[in-house]
Amino acid sequence: MDQLVYIRMRHRLQVNPHELVFLKDVAQIIADESILEELSRVPLYKVTAEDRNIIIIDVMKVIRQLTERFAPIEVQMIGPAQTIIEVVAQKRKISKPMFILIWLLLFFGAALTIMNFHEDVSMQEVQQKIFTLVTGEIDPKPLIFQIPYSIGLGLGMIIFFNHVFKKRLNEEPSPLEVEMFNYQMDLDNYVSLNENKESMKKIDDH
Structure with a gap:
């Protein structure tokens, strides 16, 4: 047997x-x-x-x-x-100037994106109107709303991405990790079908 x-x-x-x-x-x-x-x-x-x-x-x-x-x-x-x-080839160490440059690009790019979004939806005018409705007063800079909103925006991003630097808040994957996983799976499926010589046969193969 x-x-x-x-x-x-x-x-x-x-x-x-x-x-x-x-x-x-x-x-x-x-x-x-x-x-x-x-x-x-x-x-x-x-x-x-x-x-x-x-x-x-x-x-x-x-x-x-x-x-x-x-x-x-x-x-x-x-x-x-x-x-x-x-x-996997030997990884090259990233130089500090390159790291700082990439960090600055990402930081200012994200900041400009948030500011442009708030400008498009007239966030300042909305907060001014809410302040007037609640207090009955007119304030061009309603900091009582703007400061908690800014803090909440940062905390919301931390919760959304489920990371504080390298520390994970819980075991649930973040939406970014799920998208990266789906991309990797699609990439692996493509590679499996196109790089595997055993999985396809061309008309001129003998």
């Missing part, structure tokens, strides 16, 4: 340039203890200088190598059909 091996491919994996990728890196494995260690150390791919930053390992390639090396075994696949390998 063939030994049964369960393979669950990981969704994404990061490796260094020129690294040798083993089965244990790209998949979770359930198998008999007698072959589990040897299965884990099966080499699948060697990252070379010709490789770009994205490599696709298809489960059919994994099954082919395992059945040839460990016959007779039966491989059962669970989950995704490929693993996206991201080759």
Whole structure:
């Protein structure tokens, strides 16, 4: 009777340039203890200088190598059909002048956006009218409304993005994190379909 091996491919994996990728890196494995260690150390791919930053390992390639090396075994696949390998080059340190420049651009850009929005909706006139309705007096600068509103605007942004610098307020993801996750999933689906040579066949392929 063939030994049964369960393979669950990981969704994404990061490796260094020129690294040798083993089965244990790209998949979770359930198998008999007698072959589990040897299965884990099966080499699948060697990252070379010709490789770009994205490599696709298809489960059919994994099954082919395992059945040839460990016959007779039966491989059962669970989950995704490929693993996206991201080759991560050594990160360059960001210079302090560049960091300060980007910070200033984001700060003044956000400030101008908020000011232009308030100007478009006539926020100052609205606060003046509210002050007049509540107190019966006319004040061109109703600070009793403007100061709490400014503080509340900052607190609202902190709650919306769910972060104070690097500290997360709670475990719920922020809308920005959800959008980044959706973008990454769409990008991974595109890469899986277009970079995986096993998933398409052109008319001139033989």
